[in-house]
Amino acid sequence: MAGERIAIVGGGLAGGLLATLLGRRGLEVTVYERRPDPRVAGAERGRSINLAVSARGLAALEAVGLRDLALERALPMHGRMVHPLGAADNFQPYSADGERAINSISRAELNQALLDAAEATPGVTLRFSRRVTGVDADAGLLLLEDADGGRATEHADVVLAGDGAYSAVRESVRPLEDRQDFLEHGYKELTIPPRDGAFALDPDALHIWPRGTSMMIALPNLDRSFTCTLFWEKSEFAALDTPARVTAHFERHYPDAAGLMPALTGDFARNPVGSLVTVRCWPWVRYGKGTIVALLGDAAHAIVPFFGQGANCAFEDCLEIDRCLDETGGDWARTLSLYQERRKANTDAIAEMALDNFVEMRDRVGSPVYRFTHAVQHALERRSAGRYVSRYELVSFSTMPYARIPARIRRQNAVVAAGLAGGAVLAGLAARAVTRRSRGGAR
Ligand code: FAD
Numbered sequence: 001m002a003g004e005r006i007a008i009v010g011g012g013l014a015g016g017l018l019a020t021l022l023g024r025r026g027l028e029v030t031v032y033e034r035r036p037d038p039r040v041a042g043a044e045r046g047r048s049i050n051l052a053v054s055a056r057g058l059a060a061l062e063a064v065g066l067r068d069l070a071l072e073r074a075l076p077m078h079g080r081m082v083h084p085l086g087a088a089d090n091f092q093p094y095s096a097d098g099e100r101a102i103n104s105i106s107r108a109e110l111n112q113a114l115l116d117a118a119e120a121t122p123g124v125t126l127r128f129s130r131r132v133t134g135v136d137a138d139a140g141l142l143l144l145e146d147a148d149g150g151r152a153t154e155h156a157d158v159v160l161a162g163d164g165a166y167s168a169v170r171e172s173v174r175p176l177e178d179r180q181d182f183l184e185h186g187y188k189e190l191t192i193p194p195r196d197g198a199f200a201l202d203p204d205a206l207h208i209w210p211r212g213t214s215m216m217i218a219l220p221n222l223d224r225s226f227t228c229t230l231f232w233e234k235s236e237f238a239a240l241d242t243p244a245r246v247t248a249h250f251e252r253h254y255p256d257a258a259g260l261m262p263a264l265t266g267d268f269a270r271n272p273v274g275s276l277v278t279v280r281c282w283p284w285v286r287y288g289k290g291t292i293v294a295l296l297g298d299a300a301h302a303i304v305p306f307f308g309q310g311a312n313c314a315f316e317d318c319l320e321i322d323r324c325l326d327e328t329g330g331d332w333a334r335t336l337s338l339y340q341e342r343r344k345a346n347t348d349a350i351a352e353m354a355l356d357n358f359v360e361m362r363d364r365v366g367s368p369v370y371r372f373t374h375a376v377q378h379a380l381e382r383r384s385a386g387r388y389v390s391r392y393e394l395v396s397f398s399t400m401p402y403a404r405i406p407a408r409i410r411r412q413n414a415v416v417a418a419g420l421a422g423g424a425v426l427a428g429l430a431a432r433a434v435t436r437r438s439r440g441g442a443r
Helices: 013-023 055-063 067-072 107-119 234-239 243-253 264-270 310-328 332-362 368-383 391-396 402-442
Strands: 005-009 028-032 050-053 075-077 079-082 090-093 102-106 124-127 130-136 141-146 151-155 158-161 177-192 205-210 215-220 226-233 274-282 285-287 292-295
Touching: 005 013, 013 028, 013 055, 013 107, 013 124, 013 310, 028 130, 050 055, 050 107, 050 310, 055 067, 055 310, 067 102, 067 107, 075 215, 090 368, 102 107, 107 124, 130 158, 177 234, 177 264, 205 332, 215 332, 226 234, 243 264, 274 332, 285 332, 292 332, 310 332, 332 391, 332 402, 391 402
Parallel strands: 005 028, 005 158, 028 124, 079 205, 158 292
Antiparallel strands: 050 102, 075 102, 079 090, 130 141, 141 151, 177 226, 177 274, 205 215, 215 226, 285 292
């Protein structure tokens, strides 16, 4: 293990965290990041501005001593504030006790804190403006391009690729399955600025405007603004091709928000429409003659953002690699084999739950039936001493492996259904007994 050259591709969320974890083990790690240093150059446009970080992400940040710093710079959101069209707003707490919150945090600040931590760790070198164009796994070489298009190669014994959903390294792994499934929907970010120096909406909530096939959400920022994200079919964005159409559309479909967005038409025209992709690929590891190459984070399993779990999940990958290094005594081949075997079922599970949650957010949360069910679930949770826990809580407020959650929910639902059916049978028997008794009384 000593003397091995470890390359991390991508100084994003996963890359920054993993570099710190590996540096702490005394490993020599070089991070290659295609962008200039964001701490000097500022954040890149077109990335989401803020993220919801929850239990899994916080557990990972704790491992590198960044949990408290992250929470100091975060805004807790204890529930969702639903803005139905033509009806009153309603607040739906995320946890049964109303105490638990997901945390809105600036992506740029989180990334910078992770890079600072990595840079301060002995053995870690950060190299910016270095795009990795591929890996020659048999020759043991990283293929690099600098900002001026100059090409170079560098040796690495292990390449850990956290270079995002559109990973350049993925192809070098030659996965047998390599699918990118795009939604018809894209996303665009807008801003609700502070109003008279204060938050224009309740900052303790993630705001949702469910509109059936599409939706808008808003997360609070420390500067008292909100970042709104539209999740619309791409054709819906394209249809709003004049400022007048944009204004009319918002006044009709988002009337309470339209008046809070003075820069709406300019932002709408200027800000890009991003794509929403699920990456399904396998295997994540290639054992070349000269290098082992492994994928992590979005490069291995990008998911749609509707459970707010992509970064949380990418952080869990880093913790798992670290754990496997402990278990194998630092044997990279065994570590990466264990890592991918353990993580795949989990990342598949959260990918499906994230897709499912899109329908929940854009459509179901607005309905009275949903609100009733949500309230019943929370009542059950409060009375069942941990035996009934909602899917949202298990995903966001626990570190239970994602793959175990769907089965657990099915079991709970079966017990509740049996209880309800039992209750109905008992009620039926009681009703019949009452009827018989009253008939007997008549005889
Ligand atoms: P990234 O963060 O994408 O980092 C990849 C890094 O690699 C970047 O720095 C990039 O510049 C660099 N890079 C790319 N190519 C190369 C190359 N060839 N050579 C060198 N460097 C390269 N997740 C949550 O947990 N909560 C949320 O609330 C949430 N909201 C989201 C909202 C939206 C609209 C979107 C799109 C995503 C959201 N996510 C959220 C998902 C989250 O952003 C990703 O899952 C997370 O960023 C993945 O981290 P990563 O390090 O794998 O990839």
